Amino acid sequence: RQEQFRALRSVEPVTKDGQRVSLLMNAGLLVDLPQLAESGAEGIGLFRTELQFMIASTMPKAEEQEAFYRNVMKQAGGRVVTFRTLDIGGDKVVPYFRAHEEENPALGWRAIRLSLDRPGLLRTQLRAMLKAAADTELKMMVPMVTEVSEIRAVRELLQKEVQHLSRFGHGLPRKLQFGAMLEVPALLWQLDELMAEVDFVSIGSNDLFQFSMAVDRGNARVSDRFDSLGRPFLRILRDIVRAGQRNKTPVTLCGELAGKTISAMALLGIGLRSVSMSPASIGPVKAMLLGLDLQALSTVVEEALDDKHPTTSMRDILMHFAESH
Ligand code: PEP
Ligand code: MG
Numbered sequence: 001r002q003e004q005f006r007a008l009r010s011v012e013p014v015t016k017d018g019q020r021v022s023l024l025m026n027a028g029l030l031v032d033l034p035q036l037a038e039s040g041a042e043g044i045g046l047f048r049t050e051l052q053f054m055i056a057s058t059m060p061k062a063e064e065q066e067a068f069y070r071n072v073m074k075q076a077g078g079r080v081v082t083f084r085t086l087d088i089g090g091d092k093v094v095p096y097f098r099a100h101e102e103e104n105p106a107l108g109w110r111a112i113r114l115s116l117d118r119p120g121l122l123r124t125q126l127r128a129m130l131k132a133a134a135d136t137e138l139k140m141m142v143p144m145v146t147e148v149s150e151i152r153a154v155r156e157l158l159q160k161e162v163q164h165l166s167r168f169g170h171g172l173p174r175k176l177q178f179g180a181m182l183e184v185p186a187l188l189w190q191l192d193e194l195m196a197e198v199d200f201v202s203i204g205s206n207d208l209f210q211f212s213m214a215v216d217r218g219n220a221r222v223s224d225r226f227d228s229l230g231r232p233f234l235r236i237l238r239d240i241v242r243a244g245q246r247n248k249t250p251v252t253l254c255g256e257l258a259g260k261t262i263s264a265m266a267l268l269g270i271g272l273r274s275v276s277m278s279p280a281s282i283g284p285v286k287a288m289l290l291g292l293d294l295q296a297l298s299t300v301v302e303e304a305l306d307d308k309h310p311t312t313s314m315r316d317i318l319m320h321f322a323e324s325h
Pocket of ligand 1: 046087203205208255
């Protein structure tokens with residue numbers, strides 16, 4: 001099967017009925033980069049910048065960050081790289097960055113919260129990204145946004161860095177795309193405001209699922225208790241996709257959900273056309289979608305999601321569709 005998937009590397013990801021899908025991969029270190037060519041991914045949909053910080057024994061200096069981002073883009077060879085600003089805290093521990101012990105780290109001082117409270121840290125990172133992407137395209141996104149005001153605050157800092165660099169004659173990115181990760185349920189009731197502020201939205205389904213269902217993603221006792229393909233979560237995802245269509249804001253999903261073929265199928269069924277996953281999943285997901293009648297699937301999924309008195313689980317319906325097609 002590995003050989004079969006390898007043979008698909010240069011095949012365009014288009015469904016049987018002609019729908020083009022973006023298959024992107026998740027990465028975080030330079031060793032991941034060769035996987036772009038290996039897997040045939042179109043680009044990197046999630047680059048976890050905190051990994052550089054997590055494997056270092058001291059805080060990476062501004063120049064080190066800049067060199068690292070430049071190297072990542074160089075090795076990506078013109079394919080898109082979506083850098084995520086630092087997602088420290090929660091399950092991502094940075095040893096030299098001692099946060100206080102927290103009773104609920106997942107709900108604690110992390111990601112954009114920490115970045116906004118330590119603007120020097122965030123500005124250093126933003127500047128490193130801007131400089132590394134001089135005269136090329138820069139795509140970046142912010143994790144764990146809870147309120148639209150937070151994304152505005154980051155954008156302001158970004159604007160300041162852009163002005164600062166141009167005042168000192170530095171080259172700037174030719175194009176800058178700025179996005180938010182959708183991981184916190186409160187954002188579901190701010191979708192239109194959020195989408196007015198950003199160029200794209202990326203659903204972090206690992207955290208969005210954890211917070212929507214109130215199950216710790218790292219606790220095996222409960223993490224599989226609720227089905228990520230159950231109606232509640234798929235309806236949430238569908239609402240986001242619809243908001244994206246309404247606002248003409250590109251929506252992608254970069255959690256583990258995208259990497260399982262049956263789940264990827266469900267995501268296409270609710271209207272997503274861009275997904276980012278671990279590189280090993282690109283081949284299997286592509287093989288699935290090449291044979292997929294997406295129109296037929298969408299009809300089945302839409303009806304099943306709107307069913308007020310369901311007798312069959314979404315997962316069973318999806319499995320049945322996969323087997324009978
Ligand atoms: C997510 O939460 O789905 C996500 C992609 O981010 P991470 O897994 O790094 O928290
Ligand atoms: Mg996350």
